[in-house]
Each structure stands twice: as structure tokens, then as C-alpha cells.
Amino acid sequence: MDGARLLPMFNWVLVRSLHSIESRVLHNWSASKTRQQSRAKSIHMRRVNLVVTCTKRKRLRPSQLMRLRDIEAADLPSAFAEWVDRLDKSDDETTTARELYAGDHWSVVQSLECAAHSSEIDLKTWVCSAGYGLVGIDAKLKAYSATFSPQHPDSVLRWNPARARSETKELWWELHQKWRGPDPSRPRSISALAESDPGTPLLIAASQEYLRAIGNDVRKASLQLRSTDSLIIISTGTKRLPDLESNLLPSCARMQTTVGGSLHSLNARLARRILTECSHRELRASELTDRLRLWLQVAPETRRTVRKRLTDVEVRKFIADSLYEDESATWSKLLRRLRDSGRACRQERFACIFRCEKSKLAGNN
Numbered sequence: 001m002d003g004a005r006l007l008p009m010f011n012w013v014l015v016r017s018l019h020s021i022e023s024r025v026l027h028n029w030s031a032s033k034t035r036q037q038s039r040a041k042s043i044h045m046r047r048v049n050l051v052v053t054c055t056k057r058k059r060l061r062p063s064q065l066m067r068l069r070d071i072e073a074a075d076l077p078s079a080f081a082e083w084v085d086r087l088d089k090s091d092d093e094t095t096t097a098r099e100l101y102a103g104d105h106w107s108v109v110q111s112l113e114c115a116a117h118s119s120e121i122d123l124k125t126w127v128c129s130a131g132y133g134l135v136g137i138d139a140k141l142k143a144y145s146a147t148f149s150p151q152h153p154d155s156v157l158r159w160n161p162a163r164a165r166s167e168t169k170e171l172w173w174e175l176h177q178k179w180r181g182p183d184p185s186r187p188r189s190i191s192a193l194a195e196s197d198p199g200t201p202l203l204i205a206a207s208q209e210y211l212r213a214i215g216n217d218v219r220k221a222s223l224q225l226r227s228t229d230s231l232i233i234i235s236t237g238t239k240r241l242p243d244l245e246s247n248l249l250p251s252c253a254r255m256q257t258t259v260g261g262s263l264h265s266l267n268a269r270l271a272r273r274i275l276t277e278c279s280h281r282e283l284r285a286s287e288l289t290d291r292l293r294l295w296l297q298v299a300p301e302t303r304r305t306v307r308k309r310l311t312d313v314e315v316r317k318f319i320a321d322s323l324y325e326d327e328s329a330t331w332s333k334l335l336r337r338l339r340d341s342g343r344a345c346r347q348e349r350f351a352c353i354f355r356c357e358k359s360k361l362a363g364n365n
Helices: 003-044 076-089 104-118 165-178 190-196 208-224 253-259 263-277 285-298 312-325 331-340 347-364
Strands: 046-053 094-096 121-129 133-136 140-142 202-205 231-234
Touching (some): 046 263, 165 208, 190 202, 231 285, 253 285, 263 285
Antiparallel strands (some): 121 133
16 A cells, blocks of 8 residues: 555554544543542531431341241340351351331431432431441441341340349340451440540431330440531430530421421431531530420321221231131231221231230141
């Protein structure tokens, strides 16, 4: 091929090469600019530690070994030792806490980081779990079933004396703090978290049952913070919290009309509104107490449905009769039918009785 014919081809290759180089330069410059802007913004982001409770609902089904009901032990310390031994030795699939839990409460929890980011807050989320203790939201966990809630087959209260429920929960939580957990490099207690980050506000959104378990740990955490006013507690249903009364924000079921959603996710929804509307410097218990009192003043009254409370015998009869008509009926479907008829039963209690009646029915067949 002569030079006259090669020259246009050479020019075409040269132009394409220059375009490619220019494109890569622009791409690298743009990426660098984005990183610089991100770093500049992160400089102004202020950190907040958030502690939330886990959920019974999970996206993975726990194996039989990962259910507290299947542990036979004489006392609570022995039960705990066997439980964590199973967690350590099980080869079950793992996933992050962020992806493991499910349900209305958890969907709100997953939205909190984005809500905080809009207020230039860098939110670090921690989870209180009866199965694992305190873990980061990205800790790798196995599917399990363990809870502080009463009247559940996987409750830690299986080993409690009749009048010592709070002490039983507190002891179980203390035992978790001595276990290395799924990530030994991270704090294993709320007080250790506060000690490692004393200048950062600590926001706790916890149910009444879980707050009873972690109460002593939270009290110790308040002493580790530079300012006790930076400890903020949201726990709808908790009326009193000895030594931490000034840190417990006012809230009640009526605030559902303000933030929407179910009562089960109310604590998380209140946390989301706080993180959305408040700046970092406003995250103080004293200031937020005044703010939530204003929210309560404008929240309309809710219409309370009065239902007849049933005894265990009455609940068993209702379930047995319902299963006789439809063996495939689920406990949630029957509970809705019960409540729609003007009768009442707590969810955990109903589910527990349903499982017993279902087992009886299977045995008779």
C-alpha cells in the first residue's frame, strides 16, 4: 500500500486516539471533582449514633438450631452459653443485619440514613438484638429466632422466675456484652459505644420490652457522654425511666396521627422526623422534649376501639373452631378475624396459642 493511501488512515487513527484520550481525561476529571465535592460535604457532616431494636420478622428462615425454644438448659447462663456456641459453630448462611430484618419498623429504620443525610448528619446505626446483642447495621448475622418479648416460644423469659422479668432481660443483655459477637472489633454494649465516641449524640429508639433489657447499659452510657443532654431516648409506652427521666422524650400512640404508620414503627418514625427536621446542634434531649410536646399539642385524638379481652380458654376455643372450618388458616388471618369481631388478644399470645392448637391438630391426624 503506497504512502498516499496510508496517510488518511493514519490521520483517522490519530483523531480517534486523541478523542479517546480526551474522553478519559474528562471522565477522570469529573470523577475527581465528584470525590472532592463528596469529601467537602463530608467535612460538614456531623455524626450521630442511633440505636434501634431488631424485628421478629426476617428475610431468611432460621434453622432449628437457631431457635431459642430448642435449647434445654437449667438456668439462664447455661442457656446463653449454649446459644452463643450454636451461633459460633453454625454454618448457616449469613447476611448483613440491614438485609436480614423485615417488616414495617425495619423499612423505616432503613430510611433513616437518607433522612439524616438531608440534614447533613452522618448517621451510624446500631441494632439491639436478643440473639446477637449490640451489632452494627452491616454486621454479618445468621437467621435466628430469639426475643425479649413475653409469651413467645423463643423468649429469653423461658428461664425467668415469675416476678423477675426485668432482671432476666438485663442479665441476658449483660451476658451478650461478655461475648465477642460477630464483629469483635466493634462495641458490644451501648456504654462501650458511648465511651468510644463521647462527643457524639446518642439517639435510642427502642420498644418498652427492649428498653427494660438495655436500661442499665443505657444508664452507664449516659455517664460516658460528655453531655448527658446528648442522650435522647424515644420509647412510646415507657412512662418512667429512673435516672433518665430528662432523656426520655414525651410520646404516645396519639402521635401516629402526626407521623403515620403502625404503632409498631412509631418510635422509628419519630426518630425519622427528628432527623429530618432538626440540625445536629438541636439534637439535645432538653430541646427535643419541648419540640415533641408541641407535636403532642397539635396531634388530634385517636379513636380507641374498645374490644373484649379473652381468656386463654376462650382464645383456644376460637382457634380450634376456626381450624376445624379451615385447617389452612394462618394465625394472622385468624387474629384479624378475632379483632374484627370486637374481641382482643395480644399478637404474641395469640400466635403462641395458635401454634399449640395447630400441633394438637397435627397430632390427632
